[in-house]
Amino acid sequence: MSNTEGEVISSLSTQIQRAGTLLQRGAADQIEGYQSRFQTIEGLHERLFKNLIVSDFDPKMGFETAKKLFGTEHVSFAAVDGTDYARPLFDLIVFFGGSYATRGTITYNDKSPPSVEYENHFLKGGRALSSCIPVFVNEVPEIDQSFFQQGGSSEVTTARPLTDEMIANNSTIPAWIMTLSEFYLAYRLAKEPDPPRIILLDRSLSSTFPNLIFDSSKRQLWMSNGALHGLQLDNIPLDVNDLAYARYHFYVPELQLPPAxxxxxxxxxxxxxxxxxxxxxxxxFQRLGTGSPDRQARVEKFVQKSIKDGYLEETNGLYQLTERYRTTWPRIRKLVETIGQRMFEEKPKENPMKIEKNGSWHWLTTQDMAFLTLFTLNMLIEECLTKNILLLGLAKDTAARDLKNHVLPVLITNGVWKSEISQTDLSNLPNTDRMLLQSLSIFNHKQIPVPWSLVEYDASFL
Structure with missing residues (x-):
């Protein structure tokens, strides 16, 4: 008996020692790798980043910019953030998602940095939206598109066992509720009679929009895997054309958006x-800026297809939107506001994530949530443009690599940013943008006083 115990103890001791050795060697390899990458940073500030990092902020310029944008040096703001979770409860899973807005005022001064004052009594005066959605475990895969087969099938995948715990831990439902609540809360703030002049969101807007476009892009599933298609609004059912048009319904001709x-x-x-x-x-052609024959041919092709699909009609050489789709956007706005109020503000008798269609109740799927979130974002942009509200997205993604992998190689290769740094040196920089910029700041702390900021680069790189 003692020999057996001794063998077991020896075996466990050996395994623990082996694990420690593996951990030590693995960590040492990582440290050595980063040491070599840090060597590449030496001199990088002078060779490239001295003109790309701003650390000298002129209070007077900020003061004048605020006066120009907002007409006053006292600028109200609202910062929106969200939270979500999922908890199993017997044969139910309770999904929670919500958002909260903290508010305050930024005062810009011409001789000193801006000051920020937060509102008091936030429990009474603060704005918050949330929703708690109980769903039977067996119904979750019907709602959550992440459990569907990839490639267009609307059948639930059986490639992995759908245990209750796995469904609760891997469902995207609470994240969708939270995301919709954040954008809907921001929209409600922008709709107020005296809205905040700056709205801050805890996400990158330039990456959120294409992600939402992608999440709502499987047209072959719009009719089968969602409840929005066929929903009556003002006695007109939503069809595929309505959903497709509303996905891109943000019109800013001064910025050529959406791009032609x-x-x-x-x-x-x-x-x-x-x-x-x-x-x-x-x-x-003139409105779209399509002067070349090939681009004009492409426009004409889409015009003819839009006529065939029922979007447009042509009379004596004049093209116009058909009556059916002139009401698309007002009906979509009504849809978002109705579902938003029901999900986050009212006390509905039915589950807040169900809608009534054709006399029966249907679950909103995550595909529907992607549509609703995208529509809400478009409505928010429209409202901010109308009321001159500055909408900002703040991203703190520690894994972001856009600057290193795309921005620097493209702009240096094309001579937009002048530098003799080679592509090999760029590839040997620290792996993430955060590590690259933090290391650069630490190694050049005398040349880069804090706070500092990287110059803005176009969102096309995201």
Whole structure:
């Protein structure tokens, strides 16, 4: 008996010693790797980043900019953040998602840094939205698109065992509730009679939009895997055309948005006709800035397809939006506000994540939540443009690599940013943008006093 115990103790001791050795060697390899990467940073500030990092902030310039943008040096703001969780409860899973806005005022001074004052009594005066959704475990895969087969099938995948714990831990439902609540709360704040002049969101807007476009892109599933299609609004059922058009419904002609290219060209054509009335082809070409014959041919192709799909009609050479789709956006706004109020503000008799369609109740799927979140973002952008509200997204992604992997190589190779640094040196920099910039700041603390900021680069790199 003692020999057996001794063998067991010896075996465990050996395994513990082996694990410690593996951990030590693995950590040493990582440290050595980063030491070599840190060597690449030496001299990088002078060779490249001295013109890309701003650490000298002029209070007077900030004061004048605030006066120009907002008409006052006292600027109200609201910062929105969210939380979510899932908890099993017997044969139910309770999903929670919500968001809260803290508010305050930024006062810009011409001779000293801005000051920030937060509102008191936030429990009484603060704005918050949340929803608690109980769902039977067996119904979760019907709602959550992440459990569906990839590639277009609407059947639940059986590639992995769907245990209760796995469903609760891996469901994306609470994250979708939280995301929708954040954008809906920001929209509600922007709709107030005296809205905050700056709205801060805890996410990158330039990456959130394409992600939402992707999450709502499987057109073959719009009818089968969601409850929005066919929903009656003002006695008109939502169809595929309504959903497709509303995904790109943000019109900022001064910024050429949506851009007259790629997938968004078709919807830019519809938006031009919706906002500016009937046009001839030549007038459309001029509005879209399509001067070359090949681009004009592409516009004409989409015009003809839009006529075939029922979006447009042509009379005596004039093209206009059909009556059916002139009401698309008002009905979509009504849809978002109705579901948002029901999910986050009212006390509904039915589950807040169910909607009534054709006399029966249907679950909103995560595909529907992607649509609703995207529509809410478009509504928020529209409201901010109308009321001159500055909408900012703050990203703190520690794994971001856009600057190192895309921005620097592209702009240096094309001579936009002048530097003799080679592509090999760029590839040997620390792996993430955060580590690169933090290391650069530490190694050059005399040249880069805090606080500092990287110059803005175009969101096309995200």
């Amino acid at each position: 290219r790629g997938d968004s060209l078709r919807y830019r054509i519809l938006l031009e006709l919706e906002n500016n009335g009937p046009m001839t082809k030549n007038q459309l």
